[in-house]
Structures are given as C-alpha cells and as structure tokens.
Amino acid sequence: MNGLFITATDTGVGKTVVACGLARALVESGRPVGVFKPVETGVPTTLAAGPDALALQQAAGGGQPITTVCPSRFELAAAPWVAARAEGHDIQLPDLITTFHTISAQHDPVLVEGAGGWAVPLNATKTIGDLAAALELPVMIVARSGLGTINHTCLTVAAIQAANCNIVSILLNGPFDPADQSANQNAETLRSLTGLPVENLPWGDPQPSLKRIANELFPIRT
Numbered sequence: 001m002n003g004l005f006i007t008a009t010d011t012g013v014g015k016t017v018v019a020c021g022l023a024r025a026l027v028e029s030g031r032p033v034g035v036f037k038p039v040e041t042g043v044p045t046t047l048a049a050g051p052d053a054l055a056l057q058q059a060a061g062g063g064q065p066i067t068t069v070c071p072s073r074f075e076l077a078a079a080p081w082v083a084a085r086a087e088g089h090d091i092q093l094p095d096l097i098t099t100f101h102t103i104s105a106q107h108d109p110v111l112v113e114g115a116g117g118w119a120v121p122l123n124a125t126k127t128i129g130d131l132a133a134a135l136e137l138p139v140m141i142v143a144r145s146g147l148g149t150i151n152h153t154c155l156t157v158a159a160i161q162a163a164n165c166n167i168v169s170i171l172l173n174g175p176f177d178p179a180d181q182s183a184n185q186n187a188e189t190l191r192s193l194t195g196l197p198v199e200n201l202p203w204g205d206p207q208p209s210l211k212r213i214a215n216e217l218f219p220i221r222t
C-alpha cells in the first residue's frame with residue numbers, strides 16, 4: 001500500500017498543514033495523489049464541507065470528490081465518537097476502509113489525515129489508531145516543538161509501535177518561543193529516546209521542507 005497516515009500528539013498540531021504541503025509537492029511533481037480525512041468534526045451543517053477536507057481536496061489538485069476526501073463530518077467539535085453519537089450516528093470502521101480503497105484504486109500515493117491523535121475514539125471500541133493499522137499504512141507523527149513534547153511524543157510512539165505500525169518520522173512543529181529553553185534540544189532528545197528520524201518543521205513557510213520530505217518518502221520510480 002503506497003501512502004501515509006499522518007497522526008499527531010494532539011489536535012491543532014499541524015496535520016493539515018503537513019498533509020496539504022506533501023500533497024502539493026506530489027501534485028507539482030505530477031503524481032496522482034489522493035487525500036483522505038476519514039472524519040472531520042466541528043463542521044457546521046451550513047457548510048458543504050469542513051475546512052480540512054476542502055484544504056486537502058485543493059492541495060491534491062481539486063479533482064477528487066469531496067465525498068471521498070471526507071465521508072463523515074459532524075457538527076460537534078469533539079472526538080469523532082462523541083460528535084457522531086450526538087447525531088445518533090455510529091461510525092463504522094469497514095465503511096472508512098472501503099472509502100480508502102476507493103481512493104487508492106485511483107490515486108497513488110494516498111495521504112490520510114487522522115482526527116486529533118492516535119487514541120481518539122471513532123466509536124465505542126475502535127480508535128483512529130485501529131483505522132491506521134487496518135489501512136496498513138506507515139505513520140508520520142506531527143508533534144509540538146516546545147516544552148511537553150517529549151512526554152506526548154514518547155507516549156504516541158509507544159502506542160503506535162504497540163499496534164505494530166511502522167513510524168517513518170516525527171516532525172516537530174510550532175512557533176519559535178525564545179522563553180522555551182527545551183525547544184532547541186527536543187529533536188535531538190527524541191531522536192535519542194526513540195531511534196526514529198526527527199526534524200523541526202519551519203514555522204511560517206514549511207513548504208520547502210515538506211517538498212523535500214515528499215520526495216524522500218515517495219521517490220519517483222523510473
């Protein structure tokens with residue numbers, strides 16, 4: 001399976017920015033990239049689609065139907081299980097897997113943006129992590145760059161490895177805070193603790209880095 005599952009240590013850490021940047025880079029190099037946001041919450045019913053779904057669709061070139069970019073959206077800004085329950089809906093993992101396969105039949109690679117973090121519930125028994133494992137995709141972690149990230153990132157790494165998923169890299173993302181004395185050591189510390197590739201993503205203009213990462217992850221086959 002050629003694709004990537006982008007998760008994070010929390011909500012609002014930068015998954016959409018990373019997924020869109022990778023998608024744009026792949027489109028630029030002529031790749032038929034697909035995008036998938038299995039569930040988006042906090043989407044007012046007055047909108048045709050959520051902001052993440054629209055951003056992903058546009059970054060991937062605009063041609064993929066929004067119903068496959070994001071098949072389930074809910075109004076409550078809460079974890080998918082909670083938001084779906086509020087509307088009397090029960091998210092089914094097989095439905096999401098079927099949509100993913102519909103996308104992957106026509107696109108290569110497929111970039112999947114999770115919702116929140118790895119342990120976020122989709123329903124009473126299944127999590128975002130269960131979906132990532134079922135899709136058998138390698139995983140990228142987007143984590144905060146500042147103080148507190150070592151704990152959140154190590155817990156996320158442990159949970160992903162316990163699910164026997166392959167982690168390709170950790171991207172540390174966040175604005176520069178001169179008062180944060182941990183920030184310039186977090187990448188090296190996490191590299192040492194996890195043995196995984198870790199890099200700081202530039203704040204403001206991450207696109208050159210994301211372009212390089214896209215080309216490293218998905219080299220053009222000749």
Ligand SMILES: Nc1ncnc2c1ncn2[C@@H]1O[C@H](COP(=O)(O)OP(=O)(O)OP(=O)(O)O)[C@@H](O)[C@H]1O
Pocket residue numbers: 008010011012013014015016017018052115116173174201202203204205206
């Ligand atoms: N490297 C960056 N440079 C500048 N702004 C960034 C960067 N990364 C993220 N942001 C900004 O931070 C905010 C949160 O990022 P983003 O929406 O990508 O997070 P997310 O993990 O996708 O959130 P959600 O869990 O809601 O899907 C957005 O306003 C985004 O534009």
Ligand SMILES: [Mg+2]
Pocket residue numbers: 015016017052113
């Ligand atoms: Mg997002």
